[in-house]
Amino acid sequence: MVFGETVFAGEERVVVVDRTAPRVVSRAPEPGAQDVWVKSPIQAVFSEPVNASTVTSASVRLTVGGVEVARTVSLSGDGKTMTVVPGAGYAPSHPVQLILTEQLVDLAGNSLNIESRGWDWTIPFWIPWGTGDGALLSARDSDIKSHAFDAAGNLVATWSLYASNLHWLYVKRYESGEWKTYGQNHIAFSNQGSLHDNSLILDSAGNPIVAWTQPGSSGSSTVQVKRWTGTQWESLGEHVEVDASMPQKAHPHLEWAPSGQPAIAWSESEFTVANTVCAAEWATNNWSPLGNCFNARDTSNYVTNPVLKYTRSKVPTIAWVATGATENTIHVSQFLNNTWTVLDAEDHNIQVQEPYVSLAFGPTDQPILTWLAGTGSGNDCVATKNWFDSYWALLGTPQLPTAGTLTTMGPALETDSTGTPFVAWTSLVTLTPTDSRLRTSRWTGLSWESLDDASFTVEGRVLTNQHTLQRTSTGEMVLSWRHLILSEDRMRVRRLNR
Structure with a gap:
């Protein structure tokens, strides 16, 4: 700075200009x-x-x-x-x-x-969930049958083992990458036949309750139930029955009653005649029958695979299949005024080779059914109907096989907390090599929306069977299936992404 004849030198300053782009x-x-x-x-x-x-x-x-x-x-x-x-x-x-x-x-x-x-x-529509995703499902001569998930996503399953001409039934929990047996040993064994026919539910603490068909001599059988107390297995009654004159008890299906106690549906028969459906609830120290056993159709038809569920208004409802020589039919009854009342006289024809039906309840508590129905073209479609006061009505158009599908298998139905139906099924695409595709859809109120996405693909291929849809106690919609790649049979578990 110059002031008159005097020059003043200011302090030197360095100006830094930021030209670095943020990352x-x-x-x-x-x-x-x-x-x-x-x-x-x-x-x-x-x-x-x-x-x-x-x-x-x-x-x-x-x-x-x-x-x-x-x-x-x-x-x-x-x-x-x-x-x-x-x-x-x-x-x-x-x-x-x-x-x-x-x-x-x-x-x-x-x-x-x-x-x-x-x-x-x-x-994706579905994302991995719980600890059971990737669990190995078979080992030597053993294989899982029924399975369920607790609120934390832990997998519990029944295992059937055949060895030395004996059939064994175990219950195991998948923890830290391995299966651990409840108790020190099996819960049942038989030298008369398999123990594959079983059902499993979990209580609020995640403890299992298991029902199974116990084969007897000369073709007879009983239904037995045990629960895990936290330290040991405890029998719920000697066995489950209503009519002691019926020698064959089979097809148990466990469910939770509104009382918080287990309930069960099963079939009773005198070999080839007088087939009936029965239901009971556990009452402190014995099974209390829900009315009389019944069959709303010709009792010469064999009753199989009854499914018991309760509406939100606590009404017991059973769907079952009556198998015949040329066709199978589905029937539904509700326990109203202490009597089992059939819902309509309409027969729902079902695939002969796969006599299964899924039951759930819609937004207004109406029963909804899903099953495989014939298309007349040699293949099968996934049909869904719901109950409207006095008749069954199709929920949208039947979901037809995709192009190239050889056969359709095992539709599973579940509704979320709002009563919205979800359906899953498997489509067999090729026989050599065996290649199938898992399909899922959701009812929008007007039509079925596909929920298929890449999350079903594991290592580039989708080979599936024995899939289930379950709604957990916390309201999660969980999809599980068995995924076979080469010689490895593993569980895949996804929950709805929402």
Whole structure:
């Protein structure tokens, strides 16, 4: 500075200009993630603070299946962590992309590094759940039959073993990557026949209750029930029966009664005649029958696979199959005024080779059925009907086999807490090699929406059988199936992504 004839020297100053572009150093979900929960946080962490005024829905774009969706964008107090909360439209099952535009700048006005301006992930309809996903399901001469999940997602299953001309029944829990047996030994054995015919439920503590058909001599059989107390197996009665003159008791199906005690449905027969369906509830120290055993159709037809469930208004309801020489038919009865009352006289024809039916309840507590019905073209479709006061009505059009399907197998039905029906089934595509596809769908109120996605694929192939749909005590919709790759038979478990 010059002042008159005097020169003053000021202190030297260094001005640093920030020309370094900010970068994204951490992302959630991870780029390319395939099994993202729809409620997982969406965040980006920057290498330096960014200008809060530039972090807006205009500079941060979110697309699902290429369509932009509503979102709310916020920035942490230190200016380094951005959070995106998606709105309507962020739902399975489409690819998701987050795009950060050049409008997003740091405190010096530098735009975001071009390599940090976006990433993508997938939110499938179904995501892995629980500890049982990947559990080995067979070993030597043993195999699992019935299974259930506790509220924490732990897998419990019955195991049937055949060795030295004897059949053995075990109950095991999958923990820390291995199966552990309840108790020191089996819960049943037989030298008269298999113990494959069994049913399993879990109490609120995750302890199992098991019912099974115990073969006897000369073709007779009984239904027996045991529960795990936490330390040992305890029999619930000597056996379950209503009519002692019926030598064959079979097809047990366990369910929880509204009282909090176990309930059971089963069939009784005198070999080839007088086949009936029975039900009972456990009452402190004995099984209390729900009315008389019944059969709403010709008693010469063999009754098989009864399914017992309770409506939300606590009405016991049973669906069962009457098998005949040329066709099988489905029937439903409800226990009203201490009497089993058949719902309509209509016969629902079902595939002869697979006499199974699934039962659930809709939004107004009406029974819903799903089964395999013939199409007249040599294949089968998945048919679903619900009860409207006095008649059965199709719920949408039957779900037909996809092109190339050889046969359709085992539809399973369950409803969520709102009464919305979900259906799963398997389509056999080729015989050599055996190749099948797991299919799922949800009723929208107007039609069936496919819930198939890549989450069913394991190691590039989908080979499935024995799938189930279950609603846990916490309301989770859980899909499970057996996945066979080469010689390994493993459990796959997914829950609905919502």
